[in-house]
Amino acid sequence: MKSKNISRRQFFKTTGGVAAMAAAPAVKATPKSDYDTIVIGAGLSGLHAASILQDNDLNVLVLEGRQRLGGRVYTLMHVPGRPEAAGEWIGGNYARMINTIKKLNLEFFIPEGGSSRLGGWAYDIKGQFISESDWASSDLNPLKGDNRTILPHRMLSTLTNQNNPLANQPLDAWLKPEFAKYDIPFDQYLEKQGLGDEARRLMDVTIHTSHMSNTSALHELRRYHVNSFNGKHKFFEGSSYAQIKGGNSLLPQAMAKSLNNPVLLGKTVVHFEQSPTNVTVHCADGTQYTADTVISSIPMPVLRDITFSPRLPVHMQAAVNEVDYGLSIQVHYLITRRYWEDDGMAPSLWSDRSIERFGARNLDKKDGPAAGVAFINGEAAHKFRLMSDDAIFKYVANELAELRPSMKGALKPIMIQSCERDPHGAGDWVYWKPGQVGRYAGNMRQSHGRIHFCGEHTAIMERGMEGAFESGERAALDVLFS
Numbered sequence: 241m242k243s244k245n246i247s248r249r250q251f252f253k254t255t256g257g258v259a260a261m262a263a264a265p266a267v268k269a270t271p272k273s274d275y276d277t278i279v280i281g282a283g284l285s286g287l288h289a290a291s292i293l294q295d296n297d298l299n300v301l302v303l304e305g306r307q308r309l310g311g312r313v314y315t316l317m318h319v320p321g322r323p324e325a326a327g328e329w330i331g332g333n334y335a336r337m338i339n340t341i342k343k344l345n346l347e348f349f350i351p352e353g354g355s356s357r358l359g360g361w362a363y364d365i366k367g368q369f370i371s372e373s374d375w376a377s378s379d380l381n382p383l384k385g386d387n388r389t390i391l392p393h394r395m396l397s398t399l400t401n402q403n404n405p406l407a408n409q410p411l412d413a414w415l416k417p418e419f420a421k422y423d424i425p426f427d428q429y430l431e432k433q434g435l436g437d438e439a440r441r442l443m444d445v446t447i448h449t450s451h452m453s454n455t456s457a458l459h460e461l462r463r464y465h466v467n468s469f470n471g472k473h474k475f476f477e478g479s480s481y482a483q484i485k486g487g488n489s490l491l492p493q494a495m496a497k498s499l500n501n502p503v504l505l506g507k508t509v510v511h512f513e514q515s516p517t518n519v520t521v522h523c524a525d526g527t528q529y530t531a532d533t534v535i536s537s538i539p540m541p542v543l544r545d546i547t548f549s550p551r552l553p554v555h556m557q558a559a560v561n562e563v564d565y566g567l568s569i570q571v572h573y574l575i576t577r578r579y580w581e582d583d584g585m586a587p588s589l590w591s592d593r594s595i596e597r598f599g600a601r602n603l604d605k606k607d608g609p610a611a612g613v614a615f616i617n618g619e620a621a622h623k624f625r626l627m628s629d630d631a632i633f634k635y636v637a638n639e640l641a642e643l644r645p646s647m648k649g650a651l652k653p654i655m656i657q658s659c660e661r662d663p664h665g666a667g668d669w670v671y672w673k674p675g676q677v678g679r680y681a682g683n684m685r686q687s688h689g690r691i692h693f694c695g696e697h698t699a700i701m702e703r704g705m706e707g708a709f710e711s712g713e714r715a716a717l718d719v720l721f722s
C-alpha cells in the first residue's frame with residue numbers, strides 16, 4: 241500500500257495547493273496545514289484509518305472528544321468479571337480486526353460459558369416462569385412444529401434468518417436494487433412470513449432498534465445474514481467468537497500507542513471549516529488544528545450538533561437529521577445473595593416485561609464477587625433518558641424484585657453504562673428505518689470536499705467492530721487515492 245499515496249501527497253503539497261490558490265486568489269489567507277490528515281474519533285474505525293495513513297508516511301493526528309480511547313469498545317475494568325460494555329464478540333470473519341490483534345501481540349480467549357448465558361435463562365413470559373427445557377411444550381410458546389424448540393431469546397435471530405432472501409448472497413447484496421422490496425417495516429415482513437402477533441411480540445423484546453414497525457426489514461435481514469456468515473468461520477479453539485484476553489479495550493489502547501503522534505483526548509470537535517487547500521477543525525475548548533484532509537468517525541446523530549462550512553450537501557444533511565442508532569442501557573450490580581438457590585431457577589432472567597434481561601456472571605467468584613447486569617434495549621430503553629442514575633438503580637432493582645421476588649435485596653449498585661448517556665455517543669449501532677436503506681445506506685461513504693467519513697455506519701459488508709475496521713480502511717484509501 242505504498243505506491244500511489246506519494247503522488248497523492250505531492251498533489252496536495254504542490255499541484256493541488258497551487259491550482260487551488262490560482263482558482264481562489266486572496267479570498268481569505270488560509271493557514272498552512274499542521275498535519276496531512278486529522279482523524280476525529282479514537283474508536284476502532286478512526287484508529288485503523290490513522291494507522292493505515294501513518295504506514296503510508298502521512299503525518300496524522302487523532303482527536304478524541306472523550307477522556308478515554310476506544311469509543312464503542314469499552315471494557316469495564318473495575319467491575320467484577322471485567323464485562324465488555326460495548327463491542328464484545330469478535331467474529332470468525334473479522335479478518336482486519338483479527339490481523340490487527342495478532343500484529344499488536346494481543347491474545348484471544350473465550351470467557352466461561354462462551355457466547356451463551358452461563359446456566360441458561362429463566363424465562364418470564366406473560367407473568368409465568370418457564371425453564372429452557374419446558375419451553376418447547378409450554379402453552380405460552382406461540383410457534384409451530386420444529387420451531388417450538390427455538391428459545392425465546394433466539395427467536396429474533398433464528399426466525400429472521402429462516403428464508404432470508406440474502407442467504408448465499410455476498411455481504412453487500414442488501415444494497416442491490418433487487419432487494420429494495422424488503423426496505424419495508426419489519427413487522428409487515430414478518431407477518432407475511434406467517435409469524436403471528438405473539439411471536440412478533442417476543443421477537444420485539446430482543447430487537448435493538450426503536451420498534452419493529454420503525455425498522456427496515458432489510459436492515460434486520462442484513463444483520464442476521466452477516467452474523468450467520470461470521471458464525472461459519474471458526475478461528476480460535478474451534479470457536480467462531482472470541483474476545484481479547486484482559487479486555488477488548490486493550491486493542492484501541494495498543495492501536496493508539498502505535499501512532500507517532502499521541503491521540504489528544506478531551507478534544508470535542510464542534511466545527512469544520514474548509515478552504516480550497518485544507519480543513520481547520522475547531523474544538524469546544526477553543527483549540528484549532530489544520531490538515532490537508534480530515535476523516536471523521538463521529539456517529540451520525542452527534543453530527544447534528546456540529547457545523548460545517550461550507551454546509552453539508554442536502555442529501556447528507558438529511559441523513560444526519562434522520563438516521564438514528566439503537567439504544568441500550570446496562571445497569572450493573574453486585575449480587576449479594578444467591579437468589580437462584582431460593583427459587584431453584586436459572587440465575588439469569590429473560591423477561592417480556594420492563595427489565596428485559598438480567599445476566600448473572602462470576603457465579604463461582606473466580607474473578608471477583610458475583611455480579612450481574614440488567615440489559616434493556618430498543619423501545620424499553622428510552623424511558624431511562626428521563627431518569628438520573630440513582631433513580632435508574634432503584635427502578636431496576638424494584639422491577640426485578642417485582643418480577644422475581646427472590647431477587648429482593650440481593651443487588652447492590654455498581655455502575656450504569658449506555659453509549660447514549662454521554663454527548664459523544666448516539667447509541668449502539670446504526671439502524672435503518674423503512675425506506676432509509678434505499679435513501680441513505682449506499683451514500684454514507686461520500687466525501688464532503690476534503691472531509692471523508694468512516695465509522696461502522698458507513699460499512700457495507702461487515703457490521704459492528706469489523707464494520708468499523710472496514711470503514712476506516714476505505715476512508716484511508718479515499719484520502720490516499722482520491
Ligand SMILES: Cc1cc2nc3c(=O)[nH]c(=O)nc-3n(C[C@H](O)[C@H](O)[C@H](O)COP(=O)(O)OP(=O)(O)OC[C@H]3O[C@@H](n4cnc5c(N)ncnc54)[C@H](O)[C@@H]3O)c2cc1C
Nearest residue numbers: 281283284285305311312327328329509664695696704705
Ligand atoms: C452494547 C453494545 C454491544 C456491542 N456488541 C458488539 C459485538 O459483540 N460485536 C461487534 O462486532 N460489535 C459490537 N458492537 C458494535 C461495535 O462496538 C461498534 O460498531 C464499533 O466499535 C464502532 O466503532 P466506530 O469507530 O465506528 O465508532 P465509535 O467507537 O463510536 O468511535 C467514534 C469516536 O468518536 C468520538 N467522538 C464522537 N463525537 C466526537 C466529537 N464531536 N469530537 C471528537 N470525538 C468525537 C467518540 O467518543 C468515539 O470514540 C456493540 C456495541 C454496543 C454499544
